[in-house]
Amino acid sequence: MSATDTVDTRPPAGRTPSPRRPRRGRRRSLRSRLRRDWPLLAMAAPAAALLLVFHYLPTLGNIIAFQDYNPFVGDNPLEAFLNSEWIGFGNFEALFRDPLFWDAVRNTLSITAFQLVFFFPLPIMLAILLNSVVSGRVRGFVQSVVYLPHFFSWVLVVTFFVQMLGGAGLLAQEMRQAGYEPWNIMTNPDTFIVLVTAEAVWKDLGWGAIVFLAALSAIDQNLYEAAAADGAGRWRRLWHITLPGLRPVIVLLLIMRLGDALSVGFEQFILQREAVGREAAEVLDTFVYYQAISTQQWGLGAAAGLFKAAVGLALILTANKVAHRLGEQGVYSKS
Amino acid sequence: MKPSLPSASTDRRTMLRLLGLGAAATMGGGALAGCSKEAGSQGSATSADAIKAVLPTYQRAELLKPDIPGEGPIPDGYLSYPTELVDAITEQPGRGGPPIQTMSPWWGPTPPPLGRNSYLSAVNGKLGVEVNPSLQDGLTYADKLNAMLGARDVPELLSAPNWEVDKVARFSDAVKALFTDLTDHLQGDNAAKYPYLAALPTGAWEYSVWGGRLYAVPFPTDGPFAWAMFYRKDLLDAAGMAAPTSPEELYEFGKKATDPAKGVWAFGSVFEMVQQYFGCHQTWRKKPDGGLEHKFEDPAFEAALEFTARLFAEGLVHPDTVASKGADEKQLFNSGKILMYRDGLGAWQGMQSERSKELPTFNMQPLPVFGAQGAQPVIWGSEKPVFYTFLKKDLSAERVDEVLRVLNWCAAPFGSREFELREYGVEGQHFTRGADGTPTLTERGRAELGAQYTHIGGRVPVKVRSGDTPNFVQDYLGYYRKHIDQMEKDLFAGIKLELPANWSKIIQPTDDKLRDILRGRRPVSDLAQVRKEFLDTGGEEGRAFHEKALADNGR
Numbered sequence: 031m032s033a034t035d036t037v038d039t040r041p042p043a044g045r046t047p048s049p050r051r052p053r054r055g056r057r058r059s060l061r062s063r064l065r066r067d068w069p070l071l072a073m074a075a076p077a078a079a080l081l082l083v084f085h086y087l088p089t090l091g092n093i094i095a096f097q098d099y100n101p102f103v104g105d106n107p108l109e110a111f112l113n114s115e116w117i118g119f120g121n122f123e124a125l126f127r128d129p130l131f132w133d134a135v136r137n138t139l140s141i142t143a144f145q146l147v148f149f150f151p152l153p154i155m156l157a158i159l160l161n162s163v164v165s166g167r168v169r170g171f172v173q174s175v176v177y178l179p180h181f182f183s184w185v186l187v188v189t190f191f192v193q194m195l196g197g198a199g200l201l202a203q204e205m206r207q208a209g210y211e212p213w214n215i216m217t218n219p220d221t222f223i224v225l226v227t228a229e230a231v232w233k234d235l236g237w238g239a240i241v242f243l244a245a246l247s248a249i250d251q252n253l254y255e256a257a258a259a260d261g262a263g264r265w266r267r268l269w270h271i272t273l274p275g276l277r278p279v280i281v282l283l284l285i286m287r288l289g290d291a292l293s294v295g296f297e298q299f300i301l302q303r304e305a306v307g308r309e310a311a312e313v314l315d316t317f318v319y320y321q322a323i324s325t326q327q328w329g330l331g332a333a334a335g336l337f338k339a340a341v342g343l344a345l346i347l348t349a350n351k352v353a354h355r356l357g358e359q360g361v362y363s364k365s
Numbered sequence: 366m367k368p369s370l371p372s373a374s375t376d377r378r379t380m381l382r383l384l385g386l387g388a389a390a391t392m393g394g395g396a397l398a399g400c401s402k403e404a405g406s407q408g409s410a411t412s413a414d415a416i417k418a419v420l421p422t423y424q425r426a427e428l429l430k431p432d433i434p435g436e437g438p439i440p441d442g443y444l445s446y447p448t449e450l451v452d453a454i455t456e457q458p459g460r461g462g463p464p465i466q467t468m469s470p471w472w473g474p475t476p477p478p479l480g481r482n483s484y485l486s487a488v489n490g491k492l493g494v495e496v497n498p499s500l501q502d503g504l505t506y507a508d509k510l511n512a513m514l515g516a517r518d519v520p521e522l523l524s525a526p527n528w529e530v531d532k533v534a535r536f537s538d539a540v541k542a543l544f545t546d547l548t549d550h551l552q553g554d555n556a557a558k559y560p561y562l563a564a565l566p567t568g569a570w571e572y573s574v575w576g577g578r579l580y581a582v583p584f585p586t587d588g589p590f591a592w593a594m595f596y597r598k599d600l601l602d603a604a605g606m607a608a609p610t611s612p613e614e615l616y617e618f619g620k621k622a623t624d625p626a627k628g629v630w631a632f633g634s635v636f637e638m639v640q641q642y643f644g645c646h647q648t649w650r651k652k653p654d655g656g657l658e659h660k661f662e663d664p665a666f667e668a669a670l671e672f673t674a675r676l677f678a679e680g681l682v683h684p685d686t687v688a689s690k691g692a693d694e695k696q697l698f699n700s701g702k703i704l705m706y707r708d709g710l711g712a713w714q715g716m717q718s719e720r721s722k723e724l725p726t727f728n729m730q731p732l733p734v735f736g737a738q739g740a741q742p743v744i745w746g747s748e749k750p751v752f753y754t755f756l757k758k759d760l761s762a763e764r765v766d767e768v769l770r771v772l773n774w775c776a777a778p779f780g781s782r783e784f785e786l787r788e789y790g791v792e793g794q795h796f797t798r799g800a801d802g803t804p805t806l807t808e809r810g811r812a813e814l815g816a817q818y819t820h821i822g823g824r825v826p827v828k829v830r831s832g833d834t835p836n837f838v839q840d841y842l843g844y845y846r847k848h849i850d851q852m853e854k855d856l857f858a859g860i861k862l863e864l865p866a867n868w869s870k871i872i873q874p875t876d877d878k879l880r881d882i883l884r885g886r887r888p889v890s891d892l893a894q895v896r897k898e899f900l901d902t903g904g905e906e907g908r909a910f911h912e913k914a915l916a917d918n919g920r
Binding site: 098100101102103104105106107110130192196197198199202203206207216217219302303304305307308309320321323324325326327328 | 405406507508511514515516517532533534535538539541542543625626628630683684685687688702866869870873874877878880881884886
């Protein structure tokens with residue numbers, strides 16, 4: 031995909047006959063085009079090779095979703111694929127019949143929905159806020175501080191929360207000293223969704239704001255000046271200039287997030303599973319880990335992966351269509 | 366520096382699956398039915414007789430008379446360090462082959478790799494062939510192992526703990542596809558070429574047979590108990606508290622010792638030990654009228670569950686244990702934040718030695734096992750080897766010989782220079798010798814040693830007194846001698862079980878439900894339902910499988 035984009039440097043419109051442009055491309059031979067484009071081809075080749083070797087080739091392995099896959103039959107991995115027994119939709123059937131699977135799907139979707147409402151808008155707000163800070167030094171400092179947690183691993187983030195808010199943590203000990211019964215924050219299944227969202231916000235808020243900051247800097251400053259000269263206040267400028275300027279980026283990220291609706295992370299949930307129990311903390315990825323990887327039901331795991339991919343694709347296509355209807359560019363467009 | 370080994374097998378876990386079919390699930394299943402088949406292995410068992418035929422001939426190799434001779438599965442004890450060491454091996458094992466890549470588990474900070482590790486250089490110099498170890502975190506070893514086996518990409522020498530091997534589905538297929546058949550090299554008198562491997566107990570070799578062929582070198586256990594309850598004797602003595610001798614006293618102790626305002630809680634994880642106190646078997650026991658009974662069907666299990674759930678409910682368990690997977694309980698115990706927790710007995714000497722450097726009064730002891738209401742406790746254990754070491758498939762006969770000679774070197778017995786070098790490193794660099802001759806690891810020794818040559822292959826286990834753990838050998842062997850008669854008999858000793866897929870699949874969901882009960886998220890009365898779900902979705906299949914294995918072996 032990226033390879034062809036890069037090879038053909040002309041805009042896509044150049045391929046269809048256009049009355050305004052000469053159709054030079056038709057007349058050029060493959061050879062002369064190669065001579066012209068070889069640096070671009072060379073630059074794209076590694077990425078294309080990576081994509082081929084690490085994405086498209088392994089995709090073929092998805093056939094094990096339709097097998098009772100035994101990695102140890104035959105003399106090599108290829109023979110293992112060929113010699114494993116075909117069982118049709120047996121893995122899917124087992125998956126869809128398993129109430130644990132549906133529990134995991136439900137939890138995953140709840141968390142996605144919750145985070146769309148309570149997490150997704152926050153980086154936008156932070157970006158707008160930072161953008162309005164005039165002092166470069168203050169802004170740089172705040173940015174560094176809020177970016178930093180993104181580079182912590184989940185183990186560290188969860189440990190940090192346990193040390194601060196856990197039953198033997200700082201807050202609980204302070205409350206005990208003051209004679210109060212400490213709150214149960216880390217081990218309450220009912221509020222777990224809030225907890226994981228809070229952790230995600232703490233970790234990724236600053237990082238998520240970067241792309242919006244970039245979009246903000248692309249908005250023409252003259253618009254603000256003109257609007258201010260016409261007497262538009264701070265809020266009107268935000269509403270009529272800033273937000274419309276950000277809209278394509280917001281829509282793009284929203285669609286991509288929807289495509290990932292069935293992935294909400296893995297480590298964060300596996301680490302806190304004991305604390306709140308399976309019913310609250312089981313998401314699709316931990317389900318696959320416990321029921322497919324740990325028990326070496328590779329076929330079952332592949333079936334769950336295919337299900338996830340199919341749902342993601344459907345969501346992306348739908349969301350993109352809706353975006354087009356609303357006059358947005360979306361992730362891609364056909365014409 | 367011995368790691369603690371979570372030596373409980375999968376059996377210690379428990380199981381089941383949720384009942385009922387969701388509406389959507391029924392629809393989905395119905396739509397696909399008719400054109401498909403169920404996946405998953407049905408399990409298999411190799412009989413004990415087939416195993417006997419391929420074992421190496423046992424030949425005792427002992428350089429020194431033990432001060433406290435071992436009995437059965439209890440290792441020999443030595444109360445003093447020999448002043449004169451001997452060379453156990455006269456011919457260099459290496460034949461100039463390429464480096465041997467190994468992978469083995471380690472519970473602790475990762476030591477520096479080959480090239481930056483003087484301990485490795487020292488031992489490799491003696492071996493005459495390079496061993497290049499890759500140490501993996503023992504707690505997450507299964508993840509790595511599963512991926513490697515699934516990809517059929519294994520190192521030349523792979524050490525795998527028994528409890529991980531038990532969990533791998535179709536392991537006998539994996540063994541045939543990936544590892545070298547050692548039968549011709551080690552069967553019967555052929556083992557005499559490797560005298561220290563021939564000295565490993567026959568009971569350990571029995572477990573190293575898959576499909577009637579010998580595939581691994583076993584690492585015999587240095588004590589068969591799965592767990593012990595450790596307590597801080599120094600802190601209990603200082604507070605004037607006696608060690609509990611009954612479940613009631615254990616509870617009272619918890620009440621008295623827990624003081625959240627000071628950050629002290631009585632307990633870490635204790636459930637496995639409580640089950641043993643209440644007389645609950647690890648997994649199966651024989652019913653008087655024949656047939657097997659799972660522990661969930663035993664009233665003792667319910668009593669243990671109720672007891673432990675109360676400890677959680679009343680806040681006697683450290684919040685970190687409640688809140689996280691694998692809380693660092695060793696750390697909490699070392700710093701006195703918890704006073705009692707269960708761990709493998711292998712953890713003992715290392716923790717005692719390390720911690721007593723900073724806190725000379727530090728004294729951790731295993732709590733003597735007691736029964737509930739006059740009933741006898743049942744101690745969980747098995748004489749299974751701790752690790753199996755496999756050789757990659759398709760090595761030439763000469764290479765197999767070279768690798769086995771290296772393993773033979775690594776198995777050199779106590780009292781030899783080879784043992785000292787493997788266990789403690791080089792004098793002056795990795796250890797210092799006390800006035801009584803016992804080696805004590807230096808900082809460098811602690812940093813560079815990670816059982817790189819110990820967890821591959823096997824060795825005859827011994828317990829040796831060290832300068833910083835003067836009473837350890839007597840304490841350790843005393844604990845075993847006192848309780849060995851209470852250990853449950855392994856119904857399946859010598860039978861190689863490969864469990865059915867449906868059985869493996871119910872382990873985690875059932876664990877989850879029991880944890881919900883322990884943590885108070887579900888009432889104890891839900892156990893009946895959990896038990897029913899467990900039996901319906903794989904438990905009965907597991908029972909039939911295990912009963913058949915016993916019947917086939919005439920037990």
